Structures are given as C-alpha cells and as structure tokens.
Amino acid sequence: MTMRFVMVGGFLGAGKTTTLGRLARHYQQQGKRVGVVTNDQAHDLVDTNTLRAQGLSVEEVPGACFCCRFDDLVGRVGSLEAAERPDVILAEPVGSCTDLVATVIQPLKDLYSGRFEVAPYAVLFKPSHGLRILRNQAAGGFSPKAAYIFKKQLEEADAIVINRIDELDPAQIDELSRLVTQQFPGTPVLRASATSGAGFDALAELLDQTGAFGRKILDIDYDIYAEGEAELGWLNATARLTSDEPFDLDALLTSVLGELAVVCRTLGGEVAHLKLIGMDDASAFAVGNVISSDTAPKLSLPSGLRPREADLIVNARVAIDPAVLEAEVKRVVALESTKVGVVAEFRTSQSLRPGRPVPTHRYSEAK
Numbered sequence: 123m124t125m126r127f128v129m130v131g132g133f134l135g136a137g138k139t140t141t142l143g144r145l146a147r148h149y150q151q152q153g154k155r156v157g158v159v160t161n162d163q164a165h166d167l168v169d170t171n172t173l174r175a176q177g178l179s180v181e182e183v184p185g186a187c188f189c190c191r192f193d194d195l196v197g198r199v200g201s202l203e204a205a206e207r208p209d210v211i212l213a214e215p216v217g218s219c220t221d222l223v224a225t226v227i228q229p230l231k232d233l234y235s236g237r238f239e240v241a242p243y244a245v246l247f248k249p250s251h252g253l254r255i256l257r258n259q260a261a262g263g264f265s266p267k268a269a270y271i272f273k274k275q276l277e278e279a280d281a282i283v284i285n286r287i288d289e290l291d292p293a294q295i296d297e298l299s300r301l302v303t304q305q306f307p308g309t310p311v312l313r314a315s316a317t318s319g320a321g322f323d324a325l326a327e328l329l330d331q332t333g334a335f336g337r338k339i340l341d342i343d344y345d346i347y348a349e350g351e352a353e354l355g356w357l358n359a360t361a362r363l364t365s366d367e368p369f370d371l372d373a374l375l376t377s378v379l380g381e382l383a384v385v386c387r388t389l390g391g392e393v394a395h396l397k398l399i400g401m402d403d404a405s406a407f408a409v410g411n412v413i414s415s416d417t418a419p420k421l422s423l424p425s426g427l428r429p430r431e432a433d434l435i436v437n438a439r440v441a442i443d444p445a446v447l448e449a450e451v452k453r454v455v456a457l458e459s460t461k462v463g464v465v466a467e468f469r470t471s472q473s474l475r476p477g478r479p480v481p482t483h484r485y486s487e488a489k
Contacts, residue, residue: 132246
C-alpha cells in the first residue's frame with residue numbers, strides 16, 4: 123500500500139504547523155489515517171508538541187533539515203507506518219530550508235516510488251516578511267542572504283499559498299498576489315488562512331492532484347544559502363513552571379512573548395519566529411507566537427488554564443547571536459514568571475547557528 127506524502131514548505135512563521143493540523147483533520151474526516159513528521163535543527167519542538175496535543179501521531183527529525191537527514195525521514199515514516207499504517211504522511215520541513223525538490227521530493231519519487239505517492243509541493247507565503255522582500259525593501263534585520271532563501275523556497279513551489287489572509291486587508295492581498303504572480307510567473311497562487319480555514323478547500327484539492335509535480339530543480343548557490351541560514355540564532359529550551367497558587371498560564375505566555383519581542387527589537391535582531399507552548403500535567407496546552415519584529419504577540423491557542431505546575435517550551439529564531447538569544451530568553455522567562463509568583467526552572471537549553479546544508483541526495487535533473 124502506497125502512502126500519500128504531503129510536504130508543505132514555507133519560511134519560519136509562515137503557518138506550516140497550523141496548516142498541517144487543519145490538513146490532518148481534513149484527511150481524518152475522509153476516514154484516512156494520518157501520520158506527521160516534523161523537522162528542526164534541534165530537539166524540543168513546539169510544533170511537535172502542538173500537533174501531538176491535538177491527538178496526532180507525530181515523529182520528529184531533529185539535528186538538521188530533511189535534506190541532510192533523508193534516511194532519518196524515511197526511518198521516522200517507517201515508525202509511523204509500523205504503528206499506525208497511515209494513508210497520508212504530512213511533513214513539515216525546517217522553515218529556513220530550501221532546495222527540497224532536488225533533495226527530498228525527487229529522491230522519494232525515484233528510490234521509493236512503490237512506497238510513496240508524492241503530492242504537489244505547496245509553499246506557504248509569509249506576508250509579514252514576504253511583502254518587504256518582494257518589494258525589495260530592507261528586510262528588517264535580515265540580510266539579502268536570508269531573503270535569498272525566502273525567494274528560493276517560492277521558486278521551487280508547485281503552488282504558492284498566500285497564508286494569513288485573515289490578518290490582511292483586501293488591498294494587501296491583491297498587492298501580494300500581483301507581486302507573487304509577477305516574480306514567479308506560471309506558478310499557481312492560492313489565498314488561504316490556516317487559522318480560519320478560508321481557502322482550504324482549494325488547497326486540499328491541489329494537494330490531491332497527480333501529475334508532473336515536484337520537478338522544479340533549483341539553480342542555487344549553497345554558499346549564499348548556508349550563510350543565510352547561519353545568520354539566524356536558534357534556541358530550543360524547556361522549563362518547569364511551579365507556583366504555590368494557581369496562575370494564569372495564558373497571561374504568562376503573553377507577557378513572556380511581548381517582552382522577548384521588545385528585547386529582540388532593542389538588540390536589532392529581526393524575529394523570524396518566537397514560539398511558546400505551555401502544558402499542564404493533563405496535556406492541556408496554550409500556544410503563542412511572534413512572527414516578525416513588526417507583528418504583535420499572539421496567543422494562537424489559548425488554554426484558559428490556571429495550573430500550579432506546567433511545562434514550558436520555547437523555540438526562538440532571531441537574527442542575533444544565539445548565545446545572547448539564550449541568555450535573554452532565560453532572563454525574560456525568569457523575570458516575567460517571578461512577577462506572578464511563579465518559579466521557572468530550565469531543564470534543557472540548546473542554542474546554535476544552523477550548519478551548512480549537506481544533502482544526503484541531490485538530483486540535478488527531475489526523474
């Protein structure tokens with residue numbers, strides 16, 4: 123039995139996790155079994171825990187992009203296959219990764235053609251950074267090398283999905299559609315909101331198509347690509363929150379996000395994505411994020427919880443030194459927790475700059 127392999131790309135903060143959650147529910151309503159594989163440069167992903175908390179079967183490929191951990195990707199799918207026998211695999215690549223057609227889609231099609239049926243490759247367009255990049259404006263704290271990755275992600279897409287349309291006015295949506303069409307002619311452009319579900323029928327219909335998809339092999343400079351990725355400081359950390367009295371988990375996450383956003387602006391580092399998840403011992407959870415230096419903190423999934431104990435996971439992707447980022451995250455979490463009578467004890471913390479991508483396979487021509 124072949125599994126439908128659906129990978130949805132897009133830059134950090136484009137809305138991939140929310141999109142995969144909605145797609146999972148769509149396929150489940152059709153009676154299909156769904157497995158999910160997430161991917162990041164390190165362990166302790168907000169995305170993995172968010173999707174698991176929705177009752178989904180999730181495996182994680184940490185340590186590098188799917189392209190550099192291709193065998194791990196296939197192995198994690200094998201684990202899902204053995205446990206769940208999924209009809210559909212949803213895959214979420216690292217948000218600063220590109221060249222996925224040559225390094226993931228083509229190898230899957232060629233080496234595992236009897237095992238996987240690969241869907242068209244849709245890439246989510248992130249308006250908050252994308253509008254500035256396509257206008258050729260200064261991309262906040264990002265260098266042109268990071269903007270290069272953003273554009274290359276769109277260049278290899280079978281379809282570009284302008285996401286977060288619920289956050290835009292009609293004039294902005296029309297301008298984005300025009301800019302995308304001008305700069306990536308011939309690529310279908312969809313408009314959607316992973317949050318509200320607007321436009322999702324068209325996305326699901328696209329992903330169900332078969333044919334000559336996943337064939338756009340990039341002409342890409344890996345030196346620029348590597349330097350663009352290394353510009354971002356990455357932090358994954360976990361902490362245990364405890365208090366003698368019940369505390370408002372949603373309010374604490376919101377204050378931490380708000381203060382972190384202020385700190386990053388003060389330090390001059392453009393925010394690619396700040397993500398937090400807070401979970402009580404019963405696995406109820408809250409999720410919050412900041413997706414750029416110009417956007418306000420948002421509690422995307424409020425919990426209404428007032429626990430005495432909770433676990434906190436912080437994923438930060440900011441264009442500043444990762445050691446500075448780690449120190450500031452720990453300081454802010456401790457400070458905001460103390461204000462409401464909560465003790466924050468960090469259990470794990472890993473900060474890094476992504477290393478140079480070294481794909482397991484790279485196809486120079488589409489099969």
